[in-house]
Amino acid sequence: MKYAFSTLGVPGMPLRDVVRLANSTGYDGVELRAHPEEPVHPAIGAEERADVVERFDAAGVRILAVAGYAQVAAPGEDGPVHQELRGLLALARDLGAPYVRVFPGGGDEQDQEEADAAAARRLGLAAETAADMGVRILLETHDSHRTGAAAARVLGPVGHKNVGALWDVMHTWLGGETPAAAHAVLAPHLGYTQVKDIASADDTTPLALGAGVLPLEECVRLLDDDAWVCWEYEKRWYPDAADLPGMLAAGREYLEHARTGR
Numbered sequence: 001m002k003y004a005f006s007t008l009g010v011p012g013m014p015l016r017d018v019v020r021l022a023n024s025t026g027y028d029g030v031e032l033r034a035h036p037e038e039p040v041h042p043a044i045g046a047e048e049r050a051d052v053v054e055r056f057d058a059a060g061v062r063i064l065a066v067a068g069y070a071q072v073a074a075p076g077e078d079g080p081v082h083q084e085l086r087g088l089l090a091l092a093r094d095l096g097a098p099y100v101r102v103f104p105g106g107g108d109e110q111d112q113e114e115a116d117a118a119a120a121r122r123l124g125l126a127a128e129t130a131a132d133m134g135v136r137i138l139l140e141t142h143d144s145h146r147t148g149a150a151a152a153r154v155l156g157p158v159g160h161k162n163v164g165a166l167w168d169v170m171h172t173w174l175g176g177e178t179p180a181a182a183h184a185v186l187a188p189h190l191g192y193t194q195v196k197d198i199a200s201a202d203d204t205t206p207l208a209l210g211a212g213v214l215p216l217e218e219c220v221r222l223l224d225d226d227a228w229v230c231w232e233y234e235k236r237w238y239p240d241a242a243d244l245p246g247m248l249a250a251g252r253e254y255l256e257h258a259r260t261g262r
Contacts, residue, residue: 008033029061085129
């Protein structure tokens with residue numbers, strides 16, 4: 001099993017420090033939050049992209065994913081969504097990242113069938129672009145499609161190898177799915193898995209792995225031996241939460257123990 005952490009947990013950290021942190025704590029890769037607040041996002045130029053690749057390659061750290069914010073089920077015209085997806089795919093291609101993360105983002109005014117159809121249509125149209133760029137788009141279990149079953153309603157009709165799922169274990173749990181049920185429907189589509197921990201359904205302030213209520217051990221043991229697991233610690237949204245860097249090494253040890261039972 002290979003381990004990554006998301007830069008959502010170290011908001012604004014310079015890339016040289018992100019790479020150093022991954023190396024010093026034994027992480028194999030990093031999920032890069034692709035937002036203008038961060039060093040890496042679709043508006044950076046070719047020279048900056050090449051510098052990112054050089055830094056990560058020199059350290060032997062993999063860029064696991066470009067974590068974008070495109071909302072594929074959102075109401076409105078398809079054009080802006082496609083444009084955003086193309087920008088994220090091009091960034092991932094240039095960085096050598098195998099995955100682009102997207103959100104569902106269905107609106108309250110949509111019915112379920114409308115949101116599902118919009119997401120499937122947009123992902124289907126983007127699939128060939130993703131294939132041409134050697135990148136896979138992953139729909140995260142989140143917001144309007146937080147369960148594995150909801151994500152599968154979109155991914156099944158798309159039916160393309162370059163479109164898959166990102167399993168955020170908190171959201172499937174909040175949606176009432178057991179780990180086994182979520183994994184069963186996501187497994188045919190699964191790119192990688194995001195783990196985190198929280199105190200309760202009413203208090204989602206991020207905690208150290210194993211310090212909260214999420215069934216992390218059960219989730220991790222369902223995964224393939226060569227799976228990627230990414231710790232998405234939501235420090236950006238909870239600035240008063242404990243700092244992530246000092247917890248990373250222990251978090252990796254926890255995941256290894258959860259996987260092996262040793």
